[in-house]
Amino acid sequence: xxxxxxxxxxxxxxxxxxxxxxxxxxxxxxxxxxxxxxxxxxxxxxxxxxxxxxxxxxxxxxxxxxxxxxxxxxxxxxxxxxxxxxxxxxxxxxxxxxxxxxxxxxxxxxxxxxxxxxxxxxxxxxxxxxxxxxxxxxxxxxxxxxxxxxxxxxxxxxxxxxxxxxxxxxxxxxxxxxxxxxxxxxxxxxxxxxxxxxxxxxxxxxxxxxxxxxxxxxxxxxxxxxxxxxxxxxxxxxxxxxxxxxxxxxxxxxxxxxxxxxxxxxxxxxxxxxxxxxxxxxxxxxxxxxxxxxxxxxxxxxxxxxxxxxx
Numbered sequence: 001x002x003x004x005x006x007x008x009x010x011x012x013x014x015x016x017x018x019x020x021x022x023x024x025x026x027x028x029x030x031x032x033x034x035x036x037x038x039x040x041x042x043x044x045x046x047x048x049x050x051x052x053x054x055x056x057x058x059x060x061x062x063x064x065x066x067x068x069x070x071x072x073x074x075x076x077x078x079x080x081x082x083x084x085x086x087x088x089x090x091x092x093x094x095x096x097x098x099x100x101x102x103x104x105x106x107x108x109x110x111x112x113x114x115x116x117x118x119x120x121x122x123x124x125x126x127x128x129x130x131x132x133x134x135x136x137x138x139x140x141x142x143x144x145x146x147x148x149x150x151x152x153x154x155x156x157x158x159x160x161x162x163x164x165x166x167x168x169x170x171x172x173x174x175x176x177x178x179x180x181x182x183x184x185x186x187x188x189x190x191x192x193x194x195x196x197x198x199x200x201x202x203x204x205x206x207x208x209x210x211x212x213x214x215x216x217x218x219x220x221x222x223x224x225x226x227x228x229x230x231x232x233x234x235x236x237x238x239x240x241x242x243x244x245x246x247x248x249x250x251x252x253x254x255x256x257x258x259x260x261x262x263x264x265x266x267x268x269x270x271x272x273x274x275x276x277x278x279x280x281x282x283x284x285x286x287x288x289x290x291x292x293x294x295x296x297x298x299x300x301x302x303x304x305x306x307x308x309x310x311x
Contacts, residue, residue, distance in 0.1 A: 001058070001059045002055070002056055002057065002058055002059060003054060003055050003056070003057050003058075003059050003072050003180065004055040004056060005059075006059065006176065006177075006180070007051075007055075007132070007174075007176055007180075008055075009052060009055060011127055012048060012051055012052055012055075014127055014128075015048060015125040015126070015127055015132065016125065016126045016127075017044045017123070017124075017125055017126075018124040018125060018126050018131070019036055019037065019038050019124055020036070020037050020038065020039050020121050020122060020123045020124065021034045021035065021036060021037075021121065021122040021124070022034065022035045022037055022109075022112060022113055022118045022121050022138070023106075023118065023119055023120050023121065023122060024109070024113045024117050024118055024119055025119050025192070029192050029195065030103060030104055030105065031104070031105040031106070031107065032082075032105070032106045032107070032119075033106075033107055033108075033109040033113065034089065034106055034107070034108060034109060034122075035108075035109040035111065035112045035113060036108075037112060039121075039123070039167050040167075043167045043169055044123070046169035047123060047134060047136070047169045047171065048125075049169075050169055050170065050171050051134065051171060051174070054072060054182065057070050057071060057072045058070065058071050058072070059071070059072045059073075059074050059180065060072075060073060060074065061073070061074055062074060062075040062076070062079075062181065072180050072181065072182060073180070073181040073184060074178055074179070074180055074181075075173075075178060075179040075180075075181055075187070076178060076179075077175070077177075077178050077179060080179060080191060081101060081103075081104060081191070082101065082104050082191055083101075083179075084099050084100050084101045085100045085101045085104045085105060085106050086106065086122075086133075088100035088106075089106040090124075090131075090133075114162050115138075115140065115161065115162065115163075115164055115165045115166065116140045116161070118138040118140075118165075119137075119138060119190070120135055120136065120137050120138050120172070120190045121135070121136050121138055121167060121168075122134070122135055123135075123136065132174060132175065132176050133174065133175040133176075134171055134173075134174045134175075135171070135172045135173050135174070135175070135187075135190055136167070136168045136169070136170060136171060136172055137168060137170070137172050137183075137186045137189065137190060138166075138167070138168065139166035139167070139168050140166070170182075170183070171183075172186040172187055172190055173186075173187050173190075197230055197234050198225075198230070200234045201224070201225070201230045201233050201234055203238065204233050204234065204236045204238060205217065205221065205224050205233070207238040207241075208236075208241075211242060212269070212271055213241065213242065213245070213270075213271065213272060213287075214271070214272050214273070214274060214283070215266075215271050215272065215273045216273055216274055217274070219274070220274055220277060220280055223277045223280055224280060228281070229280055229281060229284060232281065232284035232285050232288050233284045233288065234288075235284075235288035236284065236287045236288045237288075241287055242270070244287070245270045245287075246270060249265075249267050249270055250267070252265045252267075252286070253265050253267045255286075256272075261279060261282045262274070262275045262276040262277075262278045262279030262282060263275060263279035263282060263283050
């Protein structure tokens with residue numbers, strides 16, 4: 001599926017700009033102050049143009065490991081911890097905005113935030129009775145604070161950076177029934193999504209240790225918290241991981257015995273032992289179905305596409 005099957009060029013040509021929200025997180029990251037502004041027409045036109053540029057890009061389901069090249073990632077709105085609160089803030093009297101996340105808040109800011117305090121901007125476009133939200137990461141004007149202009153024939157004046165707003169036209173994601181991600185890294189930054197993933201990661205690590213699935217996990221707990229390990233570990237289904245191991249115990253024993261994976265597997269109690277920190281990544285990929293297309297042919301780790309041989 002391509003993006004133009006979800007939002008067509010005709011729809012984009014019919015969009016009417018309504019307004020924008022400048023958004024700033026509080027220190028805890030659980031509340032946003034939002035100010036309503038109208039951005040210049042030139043920026044609006046650039047945003048619409050950029051929306052069209054990737055209409056022929058393929059759309060695939062969100063995956064934190066997915067390379068963001070010529071692909072738009074579809075993110076289920078129910079998985080975004082801020083979504084319900086955004087809908088409640090924008091459309092409080094509708095079914096869409098009926099519920100808000102009690103652990104997250106958005107408030108009307110009394111005045112527009114200073115330009116170096118804004119984290120991102122939400123641009124609201126109308127399409128008939130519907131609305132499309134386009135999210136852009138805000139640019140901070142620090143690099144421009146040393147620019148001067150000639151005020152008179154004899155005098156230069158320094159730019160007041162507190163009055164200098166730099167709006168980006170590069171799209172981070174758009175919301176149109178679900179979220180469609182143009183830039184995965186910026187998407188994580190805008191919604192502080194990694195903080196939520198860290199909670200999932202900690203739950204998985206605790207489960208693997210508590211259930212005795214990894215005998216020496218405590219020795220590697222700090223390594224498990226590394227960002228590069230989180231991308232696979234969050235995919236481990238704690239409800240089914242023990243059943244997965246039981247079902248594949250013979251194959252897992254053969255793989256760990258015959259291939260250099262830096263992990264051991266004890267079939268007698270279906271328990272893994274990590275021999276080296278490199279084994280963490282391999283184990284996560286096995287338990288989250290991210291190693292190869294099955295466990296009996298070429299054993300592949302997707303991060304490097306390195307084949308470990310056949311059994």
